[in-house]
Amino acid sequence: MEMLSKFLTGAMNSVTSKCMVLLVTVLILRALLLPSFPGFDGIEWSNLVYIRTPLLNFDFGIRQDKFLVVPQIVWGLNNQKIAFARACLTARMLNRTLLMPSLSASLFYKEIDLLEPISFDKIFQFEKFNSLCHGFVRLGRYSDVLNRTEVLEMEKGSGRRWTVERDLSQLKEHGKGSFDDHEVIRIVGKNPFLWHDHWPVKDYARIFECLYLTEEIAKEVDRVVSRIRAVGRKITGNTQAVEMQSSITDDGPSFQPLPYVAVHMRIEIDWMIHCKNLERRLNTNKICSGKKEIVERVKNISGLKTPVVVYLAVADKLLNNSSILEGWEDRFVPFEKKKLGVDGIYKKYPYLIQSAIDYEVCLRADTFVGNSFSTFSSLIVLERTQKMIRMNGTNLCGENVRWPSYAYNIPGTSNGPKRWITNMSESNLQAISYGTNHISC
Numbered sequence: 531m532e533m534l535s536k537f538l539t540g541a542m543n544s545v546t547s548k549c550m551v552l553l554v555t556v557l558i559l560r561a562l563l564l565p566s567f568p569g570f571d572g573i574e575w576s577n578l579v580y581i582r583t584p585l586l587n588f589d590f591g592i593r594q595d596k597f598l599v600v601p602q603i604v605w606g607l608n609n610q611k612i613a614f615a616r617a618c619l620t621a622r623m624l625n626r627t628l629l630m631p632s633l634s635a636s637l638f639y640k641e642i643d644l645l646e647p648i649s650f651d652k653i654f655q656f657e658k659f660n661s662l663c664h665g666f667v668r669l670g671r672y673s674d675v676l677n678r679t680e681v682l683e684m685e686k687g688s689g690r691r692w693t694v695e696r697d698l699s700q701l702k703e704h705g706k707g708s709f710d711d712h713e714v715i716r717i718v719g720k721n722p723f724l725w726h727d728h729w730p731v732k733d734y735a736r737i738f739e740c741l742y743l744t745e746e747i748a749k750e751v752d753r754v755v756s757r758i759r760a761v762g763r764k765i766t767g768n769t770q771a772v773e774m775q776s777s778i779t780d781d782g783p784s785f786q787p788l789p790y791v792a793v794h795m796r797i798e799i800d801w802m803i804h805c806k807n808l809e810r811r812l813n814t815n816k817i818c819s820g821k822k823e824i825v826e827r828v829k830n831i832s833g834l835k836t837p838v839v840v841y842l843a844v845a846d847k848l849l850n851n852s853s854i855l856e857g858w859e860d861r862f863v864p865f866e867k868k869k870l871g872v873d874g875i876y877k878k879y880p881y882l883i884q885s886a887i888d889y890e891v892c893l894r895a896d897t898f899v900g901n902s903f904s905t906f907s908s909l910i911v912l913e914r915t916q917k918m919i920r921m922n923g924t925n926l927c928g929e930n931v932r933w934p935s936y937a938y939n940i941p942g943t944s945n946g947p948k949r950w951i952t953n954m955s956e957s958n959l960q961a962i963s964y965g966t967n968h969i970s971c
Contacts, residue, residue, distance in 0.1 A: 592668040597675055598626040599716040602647055604634045605723060607885035608905040612963055613723035614650070615737040618667040620725070624705045626715065627670040630656065635880035646880070653886060655742045662740040675714060682712040686719035697726040727958040734959050735916045735952075738909070743890060747883060751890040754872050758891070761870065762788040762839040765863050790839040791862075792895035793828060793938070794907045795854065797821050798845045805903065808965075816967050817903045819939045825857050827938040828899055830946035833929060836861035841870070841895065843888045849873065899947055902937040903965030908952075911935045912962060915952040926951045927971035937969055 598621040603613045610633050621628035632647035650656065650669070660669055672678075684704055687696060704715060743751065766788065796805075797820060805818040819827070828840065840862050848854055849868045858864050867873045867888075876884045885906075892898055892910050900907025914933045918926050925931070927949055936947035949971035952962070961968070 591665050592622065592627055593625050594627055594668070594670070594674070595713065596624075596626045596710070597629050597670055597714045598624060599629050599681070599714060600631050600722055601718065601720070602632045602634065603723075604721050606637060606905065607882055607889060608909045609723050610634065610882070611738065611741070611909065612734070612905070612959060613721060615734045616725055616727065616729070617722045618663075618669075618737050619729045619733055620701065620717070620722075622667045623701055623728070624710075624715065627668045627674070629672055629675070629714075630669050633882060635882045637881055648880070648882060651744070653744065653747065653882065655744055658742050659740045662742075663737060666736060677713050680712065681714045681716050682709060684709075684715055684717050686717060686725060688720060692726075694726045694728070698728055701728075723963070727960065727963075729958065731912070731952065731954050731956040731959060731962070734962075735912060735954065738913055739916065743886060747879075747886060748890075750875050750879075751887050751894075753875060754867075754870075754887060754891050755894055757870055757872055758790050758839055758841055758865070759788050761863075761865065762790055765837050765839060788839075789835070789896035790841055791828065791831075791834070791897045791899065792841045792843060792892040793824065794843045794892060794898075794900035794904060794910070795821070795824055795848075796901050796904055797824070797854070798847055808903065814967060816940050817901075817965070819901065821854060822857065824899075824938045826945065827936075827941070827947040829859060829862060830944050831897065831899075831936065832944060832946055834897065837863060840864045841891060842866040843892050896933070898933075898935045899938050900935070900950075901939050901965075902950065902967060902969055903939065905963060905965075907937075908962040908965065911950050912952040915954065918951070919954070940967055940969065 598617075600617040600620075603610045603617070605613075614631065614633070617631060618628055630650045633650060633653060635646045635648040656669060682704075684700070686692075687700070703709060709715070742748070802818060802820075809815055809817045837860070840858065842854060842864055844854060844866055849866060854866065855864050855869065867876055876887060879887075889906065889910065892900075893913055898907075898910055898914060900910060902908065914935050915926065918931065918933055921932070923931065935950045936942070937950045938947040940948035940950075942948035948969060950969045951971055953970045
């Protein structure tokens with residue numbers, strides 16, 4: 531025994547032996563501690579990096595074995611896009627995959643009897659969304675769920691007592707402990723658009739960048755934009771220009787197609803009633819704009835090269851009102867979808883897809899003019915601002931910038947519309963969801 535003891539003592543003094551002892555110690559600790567992680571035999575190694583901890587690194591990805599379900603998303607296109615993004619960010623906070631929600635094909639408050647759910651992937655590309663938003667948020671399909679019986683319901687509170695703080699506390703509570711053990715959490719209650727907002731504008735912008743229309747709808751957009759530019763060539767007499775299917779999401783070609791201006795013209799009666807009430811409540815006169823004011827503001831845009839085609843994005847109820855095409859000077863040639871001869875493209879689809887086509891047509895415009903209290907206009911400006919930033923734009927409010935946007939309800943220089951970019955440092959989406967006169971330029 532004494533000789534064995536001396537041998538071991540001598541052996542321990544060697545570097546090699548010390549390393550061997552360290553290795554044995556690590557193996558013992560591994561055997562004692564790691565059985566608590568199921569599937570550590572290598573089959574489910576990826577699950578280990580998805581374990582929820584306060585120091586979770588989202589670069590590893592969102593868990594693919596825990597899911598969140600939200601109510602059907604309703605109202606207008608851009609209300610639905612905001613609601614969808616808020617649902618994604620809620621799932622991100624819980625480190626869960628959002629099961630692909632149902633959108634609504636028609637306006638909830640105008641066509642209740644026609645309200646039909648429409649799958650997200652009928653409007654936007656599912657796989658491309660997950661590819662572009664990888665590591666930030668994730669969409670899943672219901673076929674991914676293993677156990678559909680034991681679903682935990684989380685009811686959203688309502689009323690004045692349900693504060694932002696209480697809502698945030700509820701989310702944090704459901705992201706840990708026994709709540710988090712459930713494979714599926716279903717949020718019940720109001721439309722996600724009405725949920726409290728806990729996320730900065732830049733997070734919403736990142737999700738909107740991942741939304742690409744399906745190939746079928748994108749081709750319809752191309753047809754409309756192609757028609758607008760073809761009309762522009764005829765007006766300017768420029769037969770040399772080459773037609774290009776240019777998108778706001780492209781890096782940009784080496785030469786530009788003929789430009790066009792898109793104006794989101796909100797002058798329908800129900801909107802005017804709403805905005806007049808809003809002006810009284812907010813004690814301002816910079817929300818409503820009649821047709822005459824819109825026309826005058828657009829004509830006074832500084833530096834705009836003319837003659838130019840002006841595409842008017844208007845409600846269908848105004849398509850038979852020829853007065854919207856009147857009062858423009860020869861330098862500005864207005865068209866709406868009916869005069870342009872593309873109304874047949876829109877009529878093939880339900881409201882939501884029609885609105886998605888018009889949104890993209892406005893988004894691609896060389897110059898966009900809208901109303902800062904319109905969610906439709908506000909989201910377009912957000913995406914155009916993000917695009918300018920991605921293109922290394924510095925002075926976004928300067929002269930001769932690419933993709934300028936304007937708010938016609940706010941007077942700018944020379945009685946033109948006010949230059950408009952989104953404040954990407956805002957802590958929430960309040961100004962975009964409900965409108966503001968405080969635009970960044």
